[in-house]
Amino acid sequence: MIADAGGPLRIIGGGTRGLAAGSGEVLSTAGLSGVTLYEPGALTLIVQAGTPLAEVEAVLAAEGQRLAFEPMDYPGLMGTIGAPTIGGIVAANVSGPRRIAVGACRDFLLGVRFVDGMGRVLKNGGRVMKNVTGYDLSRLMAGSYGTLGVISEVSLKVLPIPRACLTLMLDGLDDVRAVAALSRALGSPYEVTGAAHLAAGAHRTLIRLEGFEASVHYRAERLQRLLAEFGDWWVEKDSPAWQDLCNVAPLHGGGDVWRVSARPTKGPMLVARVPGADAVYDWGGGLIWLRVPEGTDLRAALGPFDGHATLVRAGPGTRARLSMFHPVSQPIAAIEAGLRARFDPRGILNPGLMTPQTGAA
């Protein structure tokens, strides 16, 4: 289909992120479904790109394993329907709260098969944990939003589901104190796998521990002591708060939503530059979900900073005015344009999605 394409193509997985990338014929990966290979003892899963995420998670759960990077489910936040696919997750490098401890989606990507803009079927990486044979195009494909090629199959590292999960909670900290508490927890040897602060509502700060039963209780008790100066933390078993956080539940509904990646300790300062915004801090303060009034130019409000802001949810008017992705420096833009020209010489794969100024918007 790609080789014969006469015009632009819109690549669709589950269609959950509502990426309205201009016009064009729709290419859906829905027909590419199913597990190709699963070896629990080697922590390896190879799966077709169009396989629904829920199906992948069910297959893994049957063996007591999971995708450790904790992909989020977009429909709630975006108000879309549809079921996320594993290919879509990889193409957007979707990673949840556990990213702070175990890495992003792309850190679990062992290999990928994809079709480039000329219709060539290409592969990179493989199915083994350590592989430095040639360039790492797998990581490049993860987060390229289908603009470099259409991912048809992915090979992923999976991890066992820990036996126990405890969450330390505390209400009422201001943003600066909350991030200071999270930094101290993440700087301890207790292997925190989630570190978040919900600045809206009760100002709740959350710290997650996962592992063996005795171990997580020991660590929770240690952390309560280590963080005593911030308040009396209580402990909850198997808290649903992480699922809510992962799906950014506090920001479902109206308003524009932005996703800001910054140096963790700079998070509160950045949020203070946007009065009236609702903020959800994840990754110890390094990831901030911000809800602002419709049409707000958040990048202008934040000014220059070490990091980037992505426009995740907005109406068509705002989207037409503000690019989804943060502008990159001139040398980087030149390299990105060069890569697109090589991977997709005709410019037909999701044109304009990552580079609106050159796209057919």
Next chain:
Amino acid sequence: MDMPIPDAAIVAGKDRIVARLNAALPPGTVISDPAETRVYECDALAAYRCAPLAVVLPRSTDEVSATLKLCHSMGVPVVPRGAGTSLAGGSLPTADCVILGVARMTEVLEVDYASRIIRTQAGRTNLAVTGAVEEHGFFYAPDPSSQLACAIAGNIAMNSGGAHCLKYGVTTNNLLGVTIVMMDGTVTEIGGAHLDAGGLDLLGLICGSEGQLGVVTEATLRILPKPEGARPVLIGYDSSEVAGACVSDIIKAGVLPVAIEFMDRPCIRATEAFANAGYPDCEALLIVEVEGSPAEIDEQLAIILDIARRHDPVELRESASADEAARIWMGRKSAFGAMGQLGDYICLDGTIPVSQLPFVLRRISELSDEFGLLVGNVFHAGDGNMHPLIIYDANAPGQHDIAEALGTEILKLCVEVGGCLTGEHGVGIEKRDLMTYQYAPDDLDIQMAVKDVFDPEWLLNPAKVFPLGASASRRIAAE
């Protein structure tokens, strides 16, 4: 090992090239005396040697930029070099190249413990990065066995691993940002102290690109709090199948050991003769190490020992003290030295799916008999990254060729069972000509197309990674 014929015009123009570099750089930066450039004739793949045209040892990103800009304008190839510890010939010079060494760029630029990052010049050694933060209870996780000597720049170029990557990942999983200089001298930043740089993942692309896309001069790295403690156990089996099954069961049980090391009989025997660590004389030996508080270690080890017992071990040794733990590790840590006592060796680096371990070990043993050379296996079993050591006599005529041919067969075997040619050492020149076993022509073409974008003239480390035949048209067209 073929290398491209040096450009005679460049070699003849040495004086002019050196003069222009000297004019642009501070005194003492450029080395051109053949007696001194010889020091840079090889890296840790010492079987191949060639002195470079000149060596430049800059102290700053600006000096790297000035060097590359000049070389670019004169069409002189540049081979970047960290500490020269590559086992794959990643920094092997050609006679017409300038070696750009970052070994003088060792400064720590910033440490932010609250954000858990360090920013350092890229010539700093791996161990010295940990050295800069350990006082505050932090460490830098990737730990290649050359970590005392190897530079972060080289770690980034090769995407280096180590013994502990089962838990902590390799370089690419711990790299947050770089300052990189392009071949034309352009300096740019990618990523930083935040996670997941915006736009396309150029950081992931650069990590492991073997110095072919740009020269990394500064790096922002993730640092981690040190665990409370660690303790190993030693488990011996009389069959490698059973040892492989034990590894798989440990992983499935949900324990994530920080390391699972595997040694086979030839390696155990050599090690015992050399280091006398008290290892059992058995077919396969596992060292499994876990981390945490003493009680947490007990909890994890109880699970591991329970699994190990179910597989009927010939030896099961716990460590009750730091001294006993050190004795368990002593043999493993001296394994390469012990194998070196038996002769010269080639160290391979293929990775295989863990499930294929027994089959691959059996085939290696058959190949070893067939070629008449001893092969010892010591490797990271948890992630399937094998390091077969082929013992040979470099002084016996033809033996090096036989050893290389055996190595080729073993690496082809790794690819056949679903693995890859190199897990952590890189392709360099060593595995360059085997790339066609792993990748189809189009798969290699798209990788070379990436180099076209970063370095259209193919001046940066041009004779590495890709088979010379495959890259010839690009290298020649660029001249």
